[in-house]
Amino acid sequence: MTTTRLTRYDRAMLRLMNDRRGQAWHATAARRRLAVALHITLTVALGGLMTHLFLAESEPLWTIPVMAVLLLPWMVATGVINGATRGLLELRAHVLDERQSAERSHVLARAHRVTTLLLLAAAAALLITGGLAGDAPKAYAAPLLIAVLVVHWVMPLWVAGLRAQDEPAEDDVLEAAALGR
Template sequence: MTTTRLTRYDGSMLRIMNDRRAQALYATAARRRLTVAVHITLTVAIGGLNAHMFLAKGEPLWAVAAMAVLLLPWMVATGAINGATRGLLELREHVLDERQSAERNRVLARSHRMTTLLLAAAATALLITGGVNGDAPKAYAAPLLIAVLVVNWIMPLWVAGLTAKDEPAEEEEPTA
């Protein structure tokens, strides 16, 4: 952490991100992977319901209700991943120490590369589909691009959650 004085916001965010009450959700690498997998699944489900809502004919109000129900566990999983990374992506740069800042840069670079590949795959899929059918699938272009933008927004969180290290075990004092 630098010598810059922390604002009230920085202090409260630092306390929230270092709160260990939910540590059971992310104490081991397997639990962190499971939490990230659940988060990815919930994100895909919410995105699929959102796409269905806009592409379906009629008024699929059930999709809105289902998205509202899925949003709470999605937020819990987001908080668990942020807790596992100790706010690596949520805290401002001047609050992080040198190691955390370097880790943040690695996570952002890796997620940027992954998102670039995903965007290239999405564009290729649209171009191939348009070339085979002779017409671009315009109805699916907007939902696909929105999905890629959502993944671009959330990918750093997933990468940080998957690459977070286990907390060092607390050393017990030897009894004489």
């Protein structure tokens, strides 16, 4: 952390992101991968339901309560990933130490590269589909671009969740201290 004075908000977020009560949810790499997979699945489901809501020709109002129900586990999965990364993407930059700041930069760079490839794939899909059909698929352009925007928004969270490391066990910390590391 820098010498910048922490605000009440910074201290509250730091406490929240380092709260150990939810550690069991993300204690192992398998659980973190499961949380990221669940988050991706719920994001795709919510996006699909939203697309159906706007493109369906009938009155698909049933999608609204289903999306509301899916939003709760989506938020829980977001919290689990944020807890696993100890708030890497949620804390302000001046609250992070040097290691966390470097990790945040690495995560954002990797997420940017993946999102760039996704944007290229989306543009290619629209161009190819438009070329084969003889006309640009206008009905699908907006939902596809919105989907890519959502993925752009959450990709850093997914990358950070997949890159998060296990916390050292207390025995490991004690051994390292005894060996003078």
